[in-house]
Amino acid sequence: MISTSHIHGHTTGAELSEWAQIILALPFIFALIIYGAAVFFSRQLQRPWPFYRIVLWVLGIVCALAAVVGPLAQLAHMDFTMHMLGHLLLGMLAPLLMALAAPMTLFLRALPQGQAKRLSRLLKSWPSRVLTDPIAASLLNVGGLWILYTTPLYQTMHENSYLHVFIHAHVFIAGYLFTVAMIYIDPTPHRNSYLYRAVTLIAALAGHGILSKYIFGNPPAGVPVGQAESGGMLMYYGGDGVDLIIVFILCLHWYRSTAPENFKVNNKANPFETDPA
Amino acid sequence: MTANTYQNSIHSNQISYSTRNLWSGVLFGVGLAAFLDETLFHQLLHWHHFYDKSTTDAGLVSDGLFHAFSWFATIGSLFLFADLRRRNALWLTRWWSGVLLGAGAFQLYDGTIQHKVMRIHQIRYVDNLIIYDLVWNITAVVMILAGAFLLVRTKKKMKKHKGEQRD
Numbered sequence: 001m002i003s004t005s006h007i008h009g010h011t012t013g014a015e016l017s018e019w020a021q022i023i024l025a026l027p028f029i030f031a032l033i034i035y036g037a038a039v040f041f042s043r044q045l046q047r048p049w050p051f052y053r054i055v056l057w058v059l060g061i062v063c064a065l066a067a068v069v070g071p072l073a074q075l076a077h078m079d080f081t082m083h084m085l086g087h088l089l090l091g092m093l094a095p096l097l098m099a100l101a102a103p104m105t106l107f108l109r110a111l112p113q114g115q116a117k118r119l120s121r122l123l124k125s126w127p128s129r130v131l132t133d134p135i136a137a138s139l140l141n142v143g144g145l146w147i148l149y150t151t152p153l154y155q156t157m158h159e160n161s162y163l164h165v166f167i168h169a170h171v172f173i174a175g176y177l178f179t180v181a182m183i184y185i186d187p188t189p190h191r192n193s194y195l196y197r198a199v200t201l202i203a204a205l206a207g208h209g210i211l212s213k214y215i216f217g218n219p220p221a222g223v224p225v226g227q228a229e230s231g232g233m234l235m236y237y238g239g240d241g242v243d244l245i246i247v248f249i250l251c252l253h254w255y256r257s258t259a260p261e262n263f264k265v266n267n268k269a270n271p272f273e274t275d276p277a
Numbered sequence: 278m279t280a281n282t283y284q285n286s287i288h289s290n291q292i293s294y295s296t297r298n299l300w301s302g303v304l305f306g307v308g309l310a311a312f313l314d315e316t317l318f319h320q321l322l323h324w325h326h327f328y329d330k331s332t333t334d335a336g337l338v339s340d341g342l343f344h345a346f347s348w349f350a351t352i353g354s355l356f357l358f359a360d361l362r363r364r365n366a367l368w369l370t371r372w373w374s375g376v377l378l379g380a381g382a383f384q385l386y387d388g389t390i391q392h393k394v395m396r397i398h399q400i401r402y403v404d405n406l407i408i409y410d411l412v413w414n415i416t417a418v419v420m421i422l423a424g425a426f427l428l429v430r431t432k433k434k435m436k437k438h439k440g441e442q443r444d
Contacts (some may be wrong), residue, residue, distance in 0.1 A: 198353070202345045210341035216328045233327060240348060247352050255356040260364055 016077040020161040024068035024168050032061045035103060038110040047109050053101045060097030063089040068168055077158060080220075080227035084234045087171060091141070092242040095175035104186035120187070129190040134200035137181035141174040142207040149215055155222040178204070183249045194254040201250065205243050212236035292435055294366035299428070301357035302375020306424075308351030310380040311344065314387065324401040336395030343391075347383070370434075374427030381420030388413040 035057050039049045066072050067090035075082040104123065108116050122128065130136055148154050148167065157163045180186065182201050212235040219228030291298070318325040332340075361367040388410065391397050400409040 198349065202342075202349050205345035205348065206338075206341040209344050210337055213328050213332075213337055213341070217330070217332070229328075236327075243348065244352070247349050251352050251356045255360060258360065 016074055016164070017161045020165050021069040021073060023165050025065055028061050028064050028068070031098075031103075032058070035101070035106065038103075038106045041110040042106060045110070049106060049109070053106070056097045057101035057103070060094045060101060063097060064094035064172060067094070080223045080231040081234060084231040084238075088234070088238040088242070090168060091145075091171040091175035092239065095172065095179045096242055096245060099176065099179040099183070099185055102185050108187065120189075123187065124189040131177050132181045132188070132190060134181045134192055134197050134204075137174070137177040138200055138204035138207070140170075141178040142204050142211070144170055144174055145208070146211055149211060149220045150218075152221050154220040158222070179246065182246055183253065194250070194257070197250060198254075201243075201247065205239070208239045208243075209236055212239065288438060290364060290366040291368040291371075292438060294361060294364060295368065295371060295431070295435060297357060298361060298366070298368045298371040299375040301354045301361060302372040302377075303379035304350040304354035304357070304375075305372075306376040306379025306381070307383045308347045308354060308379075309376065310383040310387075311347030312351060318400070322401075326398040326402070329396060329398040331396045332398070333395050336391060336397040339391060339395055340397045343383070343387075368431065370427055371431040374424045374431060377420045377424030377427065379424075381417045381422075381424060384417035385414060385421065388417055 035054075039054060042049050067076070067086035072082060072086055072089075076086040077083070104119070107119055111119060131140075148157075153163075153167075157167050180188070181192075182197050184191065212232045214232075215235065216229050216232030219225055223231070314325070319327065358367070358372070361372075388400075392399060392410070392413075399406055400413055403409070
């Protein structure tokens with residue numbers, strides 16, 4: 001194995017260490033258990049939880065785990081294209097699926113009143129406002145990627161397991177903050193206008209696309225040209241695919257919020273309900 | 278009588294949302310042109326290149342911004358279209374004028390500034406490139422002219438309607 005990693009062009013000979021994989025996997029396994037427990041408690045309180053949200057959460061966890069532990073994570077450590085696939089799963093698809101699973105709504109339902117209040121106070125706090133501001137979240141997300149791929153950081157990451165853990169945790173957290181800063185599925189105390197979110201989303205999407213093409217033309221240190229090209233293209237089109245869903249949901253919410261009054265009434269009336277009169 | 282007022286109200290809806298009709302069309306036109314560029318010329322024909330070694334930094338930025346914007350515009354414009362429909366305010370002639378203007382303007386910008394000045398990529402990597410460039414940009418100008426023609430027609434209609442209201 002050590003020799004193949006040399007053939008693949010990385011200066012490091014070390015495989016991805018097991019403890020790094022375990023440390024990155026544990027929070028996601030924990031999140032899966034917590035979510036399941038919350039569904040259970042919510043049912044006990046006679047507040048059923050939609051099945052499709054559970055599916056979304058599980059799928060999100062699976063995407064994230066695939067990127068940080070097991071064969072894909074191992075390959076990603078040696079092959080830039082695989083690394084980019086992992087990046088799409090961990091930083092874009094998993095956060096989107098998990099945000100769509102509305103975890104905060106579920107926790108607020110399942111927690112006893114005192115703790116639910118504490119959680120909602122946390123969501124209302126000023127650090128939460130700063131971190132879920134669209135510009136701040138975009139800078140954390142796309143800005144972090146620019147630093148990773150245009151400096152020697154990417155190469156150093158492969159030599160240092162601590163750095164590997166830190167960067168992968170950052171990619172997921174920044175991706176999640178970015179998603180919840182753009183689309184409001186959960187209760188969002190600090191709301192921003194649709195226009196502000198739309199403009200920031202376009203800028204962030206542009207930053208992602210520009211970086212993809214930059215990587216195509218300027219491989220990060222230690223990455224062979226062929227891998228940089230296929231990785232850059234995967235990043236470009238994969239990013240488009242996930243962002244398409246975010247753009248669609250943002251526009252859908254925008255569309256609903258501007259519904260004219262008569263339409264809102266018509267929309268709410270259930271055509272199958274029998275008229276009481 | 279009721280039918281008449283109903284028809285009138287549809288018409289005034291179209292007029293009060295004339296700007297939105299135009300912008301929905303323009304955004305859709307930009308999105309459509311970019312989408313065709315991507316699917317037809319990049320993916321199916323493989324004429325365009327993902328990245329050209331002679332691309333300037335400004336070209337990379339411009340390409341990225343337009344790609345992101347057109348992606349959003351395609352979806353956003355269709356929601357605007359749905360919004361016009363639910364308000365009974367859709368005015369297809371005006372919407373199409375926007376589509377032609379948006380698609381033509383984007384194609385002209387792409388064919389002149391992005392391809393030639395910023396050199397993001399060429400239409401096709403062949404000897405008689407000039408023919409491709411001419412066809413590309415003339416098509417763009419024709420679309421802009423057709424869009425402008427429709428736009429003027431809807432403006433005339435609006436003036437006429439306002440005149441009728443006054444009588």
